[in-house]
Amino acid sequence: MRLKKIADRLLSAEQTRKAIDPPAAEMQLSAADAYRIQMINVEHAIAAGRRVVGRKVGLTSLAMQKMIGVNEPDFGHLFDDMILASDEKCEVNSLLIPRVEPEIAFVLSRELRGPGITRDDAIAATAYVTPAIEIIDTRIRDWKIALADTIADNASSARVVLGKLKTLATAHDLASIAMTLEKNGSKVEQGVGAAVMGHPAEPVAWLANKLAEFGQTVAAGSIVMPGALCRAIDVAAGDSITARFGPLGTVSVRFV
Numbered sequence: 348m349r350l351k352k353i354a355d356r357l358l359s360a361e362q363t364r365k366a367i368d369p370p371a372a373e374m375q376l377s378a379a380d381a382y383r384i385q386m387i388n389v390e391h392a393i394a395a396g397r398r399v400v401g402r403k404v405g406l407t408s409l410a411m412q413k414m415i416g417v418n419e420p421d422f423g424h425l426f427d428d429m430i431l432a433s434d435e436k437c438e439v440n441s442l443l444i445p446r447v448e449p450e451i452a453f454v455l456s457r458e459l460r461g462p463g464i465t466r467d468d469a470i471a472a473t474a475y476v477t478p479a480i481e482i483i484d485t486r487i488r489d490w491k492i493a494l495a496d497t498i499a500d501n502a503s504s505a506r507v508v509l510g511k512l513k514t515l516a517t518a519h520d521l522a523s524i525a526m527t528l529e530k531n532g533s534k535v536e537q538g539v540g541a542a543v544m545g546h547p548a549e550p551v552a553w554l555a556n557k558l559a560e561f562g563q564t565v566a567a568g569s570i571v572m573p574g575a576l577c578r579a580i581d582v583a584a585g586d587s588i589t590a591r592f593g594p595l596g597t598v599s600v601r602f603v
Contacts, residue, residue: 350380354387357500360486364443369487371495378421381498382561388501389424400570401425402558403481404550405502406494407543407574417494420544422554423502425570431508433478433598439584442484442505445602447582448575449528449590451521451540451547452479452509457567459551461559469551470516476547478510478598480590481572483579507572512596519594522546526576529589538576547573 353370360367370376376384393399406412406420431437439445456474484505487496497503521540524547528536540547550573555565565571582588582602589599 349374350384351387353499354384354391357384357486358388358391360443364440366443366486366488369491369493369496370499371493372491376495376499378495378498381495384499385423385501392426398427399424400427400430400568401572402554402565402569403502403504403507403572404554404574405497407550415492415494420550420553420574421494421498421502422557423498423504425504425507425572429504429506430570431506431600433508433510433600435508436601436603437482437506437508439582439602442482443486444490445482445484445505445582446579447528447588447600448481448483448579449526449536449538449577449592450479450481450572450575451524451592451595452477452507453516453548453551453571453573454513455565455567455569455571459555459565461556461564464552464555466546466548466552469548469555473516473548473551475513476516476521476595477513478590478592478596479572480508480588480598480600481575482506482508482582482600507570508598508600509570510592510596510598514595516548521548524595525593527591528577528580529591530580530582531587535580536577540576542576543574550574
């Protein structure tokens with residue numbers, strides 16, 4: 348009942364766009380508790396007609412893990428109504444405190460079933476990679492989150508913008524792909540594929556192995572967001588964001 352109440356508060360915060368105080372600051376929540384809270388709202392979303400189309404992996408950089416005090420990533424669910432195409436508009440009034448993160452998205456051609464999945468297994472199961480922008484958001488006031496807060500809050504997920512260019516995962520060394528992030532035409536960040544656990548396919552493998560603990564798999568056709576190549580950038584109505592990934596192409600979104 349306690350976990351259901353937290354799930355209800357997070358759902359209400361998302362629907363009303365009124366952030367709540369961090370649940371982990373009010374009571375002790377384990378990561379297992381937090382994933383149970385996440386799943387309560389995932390099940391609610393599915394019952395309401397939303398469809399799971401993939402997963403996001405967060406906390407994949409050492410800097411972010413050290414900041415929150417953890418030694419592994421976390422994951423959240425992606426739903427069909429969260430996916431935008433490059434150059435689409437994103438309505439700010441549907442979000443609370445949005446930020447953007449440039450990532451190399453993976454789309455799987457076949458199921459990944461852990462445990463024991465390796466980076467090479469993840470690459471072999473990938474239909475293609477594409478440039479992407481994850482729009483993260485939090486239902487927690489002022490982004491004051493601990494690990495349990497972000498897990499419970501569906502890993503702070505909100506929207507995913509997918510690029511148009513589809514590239515075989517074996518066509519380039521994804522660890523060395525250089526990225527530049529532009530906000531309103533000015534370069535604000537840069538990064539490389541190796542920023543996420545040494546290689547962008549590592550979080551995909553981690554996800555398959557982690558899901559095995561819950562008796563789940565990464566389904567064929569899934570979109571997997573493996574984590575940001577740089578720090579998250581605040582956005583507001585009127586902002587235009589473009590991420591350039593060299594040979595993988597470009598992805599853009601405008602906030603209105």
